[in-house]
Amino acid sequence: MNQPEKRNPGAAQMKQTLAILALLSLGRATLVSAQDAPALVITHAATRSTVAAPSATFTGTARVENLWDTTATMRSYGGSVAFDSGARTAWHVHARGQVIIVTAGVGRVQLWGGPVEEIRTGDVVMIPAGVKHWHGAAPATAMTHIGIVERSGAQTTQWLEKETDTQYDARPTTPRASSAPAAARNAGDGTQPSAAQRLMGDIAPKLAQLTDSVLYGDVWKRPGLSPRDRSLATVSALIAMNRPDQLRSHLTIARQNGLTQEEAIETITHLAFYAGWPNAVTAVGIAREVFAGTGR
């Protein structure tokens, strides 16, 4: 990469001299006396306060702790946001993008038009500049993250509409509202009936209610397995039992929970040796339908 300088050492030397001159002139302009020097800034944890996230731009309950602000020389500012389970931001756009560092719990992030991604403690997420997105807690798990953005003119973050309930409920781990009994949820509160209610609520209302409140409201929300791992176990069982109808819906949920097409196919290939070749071939057909056009 130093080819040009090698061919023309005189130019390289001139460039270096100019750089030194620039540094010297910069130094003269910005040198400050010791008593005017910027102070080291330490904000101790106990001195910082937390405010409720504004309901105009957040759904559910979240608390914001501002950690640092921009200075004359630094464009970044950041804060820690603690989302209760089910809480999340509205759709929004950052002019220069955003870095998210998950410090606790399990959450979700989604770019407009993209899949819902699960994020966990220690994950670092880079949101591209100018792309509409949201982030927040998983339906059944709280999540805290540090968000870092750079100030850009007057409008660093542009807030847009909130997600519809359908957008959030279309998620992997199903009903976030299932702390309320399914019957209450579906009776006159204006939300859509659950998948179980649509499937069998008319003819088997008790089974639909148990599906919503026990299976999805309790078992699926237990923290012992990640939603993706829970999906993988469920999908594996359905492949082994050769249940294509249930496999179709659970592969869809698994995909929302982060299972990729490659992982689904690998699982099916593996299971051919334990559950039988015909079961695996049936599952491949279902996987083709579920992952068609998703490109992942």
Ligand code: MN
């Ligand atoms: Mn954001």
